[in-house]
Amino acid sequence: MIDRTVFKERFVKWVLVAFALSSLLFLFLIFLFILSEGLPLFLKVGVKNIIFGFKWAPTKGYFGIFPMIISSFLVTIGALVIGAPMGLSCAIYLSEYSGKKMKMFLKPALELLAGIPSVVFGFLGVIYIVPLVRNYLGGSGFSLISTSLVLGVMILPTIISISFDALVSVPKTYREGSAAMGATKWQTIYKVIIPSAKSGILASFILGMGRAIGETMAVIMIAGNALKIPGSILDPLRTLTGNIALELAYATGDHRLGLFSTGVVLMVIIMILNYIANFGIKRKIAK
Template identity: 40%
Template sequence: MDDLQQQLTQPSPESRQEQTGKLTSRLAIVLIGGLVGTILIFLTIKGIALFTNDHVSIWHFLFQTDWQPSHHHFGALPMIVTSFCVTLLAGVVSLPLALVVAIAITEILSSKVKAFLQPLIELLVGIPSVVYGYLGLTIIIPALQRLFGGTGFGILAATCVLFLMILPTMTAMTIDSLRAVPQKYRQASAGLGATRWQTISRVIIPSAKGGILTAAVFGMARAFGEALAVQMVIGNTTVMPTGLVDSAATLTSVLTTGIGNTIMGTAENNALWSLALVLLGMSLVFNLLIHLISKKGAA
């Protein structure tokens, strides 16, 4: 009797597995949170060293245009402006085309065409950025030279490369958002006598608006943080941009070209870490926007 009572009161194998799973999940959460916190603390400490150790004005760093670290001039405004320019231009050009392609795949094209296009888009998402940069060097730069003259390097070339990079990502996310719209919405719209285009424009797109905006912000976040492909085609000139075909530099291109040529602890190196801190701040802003848009769409 005592043995039977002991067996009944002991935890079952399923209960032990559940406890083990919960413990493993909590340890993973603590580990990931610790890694993220460590990265944030490390970048913050390194990023503010330019202002605390080298006594550079934050105002000068953010709003001045003279970037000459060897002469202790650390105006990062040209790179910040250029980063926003190429990101916004790429996003504005990519979103309409991504929406058109997504609508065609989800609402118009036949199943055979969908079965061909869907894997192709997913394949383009995984192509390394250096491949897009090489395409920019071999195709886009010569084309811009023929059209506008000059070297071809500049904001327009970087925008074209980023457009090619983020378009598959935005298209794939937009397709998922459109497919998430309940089928009963389409049926109800058809039952009321709406045409296909009226259903798409007045029912499906408004219902998927949150997901579409999330795709746009996610694509621009990727464009803002892209380094190698942009570095290959933008010209890497740290001056305030005056035109789309003029050479310029982004935060990421300056970081990738300069971080290996500076000595740790010097003002030049600290300035690059400050640029990295600006990048981190903008990444957090993009993530916050995605969270807010997703939350609003769910509501």
């Protein structure tokens, strides 16, 4: 007969293994169901007609999402243009220049920014950024530039916290070596510290892109959701996420399948971005 304690230990271990496997199970289910709903339409309508199709009229059999793919990338790049320099300079300030007390105040404040819900960003974007763009730059205000501005701020916490970690993990000896050569602090930062933290900083930009391309609620409130490739930064646009969120509530039949096809494309883009980012981070740690 097995001892009770031994039995209990084994029981606990197997329960924990089952719990640990749950994450994998959920990931599998998410893939399975989004793919099983999204792929049939690719076979029926053709990959080319969906990914490179220009016309989205799902009730009439047109499922082209090319303008949305381009729009998603445009807002993401726009967000990065705004968020990357701001985020990186914040991270440099936090890791290299700020005193301990300042850090104690700034870091939590920046983390709180990450907690503000995206609907609140969207709302404030509509109330303040959209009229600002409309009055000073023209157009309706619901535009690529408004969306990029708001997304740029939304991805700041991601960029700051990951580049901060990368900058902090540069060994102290590098800084001392550079200082010993008579370099100023800034010379040390841009000639020694940034190059050695390069892959972590890049990873933070790519994860920031991942956040921007997956962002939904703020985007549908500000982007204007027009079904074409924007011709200028003042034109409205519709992203992949926006397409799903705007139509899922009432879509049926092939229309709904089309939204899942949109989801498949989004999922593939996100997986690629995350893979690149994780690869970058891992290489940094290995070094």
